[in-house]
Amino acid sequence: MSVKEDMGSGTYITAKMSLDASETDFEEALKILNSASSDYEEERQDIKRYKILAEAGLDRVHSLQSFIIAMEHFDKSFAYMYSEEFDSSKEEIDKMNEALNDSAVLLSSAKEKVFMLDLDSVPVEEKSSIVLLRDDLETSEIMYAELRALMSGMYPYMEGFNFFSKGLEYFKAESWGEAADEFGKASEKFSESQQILEKLKDSEYSEVSVGVIQICGFLAQLKEDLPHLEAGCRYMETSHYAQADEEFNKVSNHYE
Structure with missing residues (x-):
């Protein structure tokens, strides 16, 4: 299984073990190449090319x-968010952004080196592998x-989930006005997130x-339910119980 397949399967x-082994291989190759020399121009070009690739x-x-x-x-x-530890959840997203930026810088460095190679001067038997490597690097950038x-869509999603969780707490406590307020704020944030993620x-x-499809499915259901939850709470707040029941009956059982 490749490193990408390892990561794709979680x-x-x-994947870490495979990368550690590859790291050692490349480091050892560079040690050899850095000390290699030749009296022949063709071999010197080969050494230079292999060094760039390594x-x-x-x-x-x-x-x-x-x-x-x-x-x-x-x-x-996600684990923190679903356990309602929202500050920790946001911290993890911040850390993800930082690690992703580090990864992107290194990816750009690898791409720059690979594209330094002149395909016309590369041996025929090596061209296809270099072309595939270039394609992989460009695809990764996308x-x-x-x-x-x-x-960028996760931040409003987390804020919305926080408001939604508070709304459910107020709902259970029969604090109808507060619940309606939180559901209204959640609806705004979820809509903002959905526009990005869709x-x-x-x-x-x-x-x-994969993650986006799961989130968008949840958001689609909330888009239908939150207006009814908010409206039902408003009716309960003003003692319009029949209208409140009518609104609550339109809500899915997803949150019970």
Whole structure:
């Protein structure tokens, strides 16, 4: 299984082990290449090319290591959010952004090195692998841009989830006015999040699309339910119980 497949399946430990092994391989290769020399121009060019590829490979490994750290923070953010530890959840998203930025810098460095190579001077048997490497690096840049967009949608989502959780607490305590206020604020934040995330549902990158599809499904249900929850609470606040029941009956059982 490749490193990307390891990460896609959530097996970060396996991916980390694979990257650690690759890091050692590239470091050892660079030690050899840095001390290598030749009296022949063709061989000197080969050494130079292999050194560039090894340096780019090491940058790519370090980029993926930072990317794994970013995804771990992303997972932790959800865990904290669903346990209603919202400050910790936001801290994890901040850490994810930091790790993702580190990864992007290293990715850019790897790309710069690989694109230094003149394909016309590369041996025929090596061209296809270098072209594939270039494509992989460019594809990763697109994925990183989408992940940044995902992060921008996560902040209002977390704020909305916080308001929603408070609304449910007030609802259970029959503090109808406060509950309605929180549901109203949640609705605004969830709408803001949905506008951003809906654009990413069709992403070809599972690192982006899988989480977004799950979140958008939840947001779609909330978009239907929150107006009825808010309206029902307003009716309860003014003792219009029949109208309140009518609104509450339109709400799904998803939150019970």
